[in-house]
Amino acid sequence: MGKNEGQIVIKKYANRRLYNTGTSTYVTLDDLAVMVKRGEDFIVQDAKSGEDITHSVLTQIIFEQESKTGNTLLPISFLRQLISFYGDQMQMVVPSYLEHSMQAFTEQQAQMREQITKAFGDTPIGKNLKVPLQLVEEQVRRNTEMFHQAMQMFSPFMAAPPAKETRKAEAKDIDELKEQLRALQTKLDNLG
Numbered sequence: 001m002g003k004n005e006g007q008i009v010i011k012k013y014a015n016r017r018l019y020n021t022g023t024s025t026y027v028t029l030d031d032l033a034v035m036v037k038r039g040e041d042f043i044v045q046d047a048k049s050g051e052d053i054t055h056s057v058l059t060q061i062i063f064e065q066e067s068k069t070g071n072t073l074l075p076i077s078f079l080r081q082l083i084s085f086y087g088d089q090m091q092m093v094v095p096s097y098l099e100h101s102m103q104a105f106t107e108q109q110a111q112m113r114e115q116i117t118k119a120f121g122d123t124p125i126g127k128n129l130k131v132p133l134q135l136v137e138e139q140v141r142r143n144t145e146m147f148h149q150a151m152q153m154f155s156p157f158m159a160a161p162p163a164k165e166t167r168k169a170e171a172k173d174i175d176e177l178k179e180q181l182r183a184l185q186t187k188l189d190n191l192g
Contacts, residue, residue, distance in 0.1 A: 006041055007041045007042060007043055008020060008021065008022040008035075008040060008041065008042040008043075009021045009022070009042070009043055009045060010027065010032065010042050010043065010044040010045070010057075011044075011045055011046075011047040012044055012045070012046055012047060012053060012057065013047045013048075014047070014048065018031075018032065018044070018057075019047070020042075022042075029057070029060060029061050029064055032044075032057065032058075032061060033061050033065065036058075036061070042054075044057040062074075071180055071183055071184070072180075073180075075172070075173050075176040075177075077169050077172055077173055078173065082094070101143055101146075104143075105143070140170075140173060140174055140177060141170065141174070144170050144173070
């Protein structure tokens, strides 16, 4: 398979080297992470078989990012919930739900940035994460609630988790998110 329109083909060789056919250069997983952040569309193929291995390479990038930065994006409770869906009757619904949730989060994040810039301009206050922290916390609560409702809709016989346990898990997720945002705020403060 050659290059699809607008899509870069990355070939992965047996020696684990990655070759960007668009730039005719070898790249690393870090380079691919940068490409993702820039919104560049690529597919990773096994150089010998031509098999699409994009999913496993992206998963490997996430694993490396999670282990080397110290600031994880995936809370343990989320990982446990995700693992519990493998082999479950709801497994088919989860990828679509996660994709739509991340798209909605990305759109809301862009809207928040735009609103903060409009309200405060390009000032240290506008770059301060304390203001949008409350907005993010509220969005996490709403997304969690929507997820539980969606799961109950698809499986009406599924017992609802006890409210107390759900609130504890949500509070833990929110606390982890707060800690990550505090660390990011500290980094921003040190830069300013």
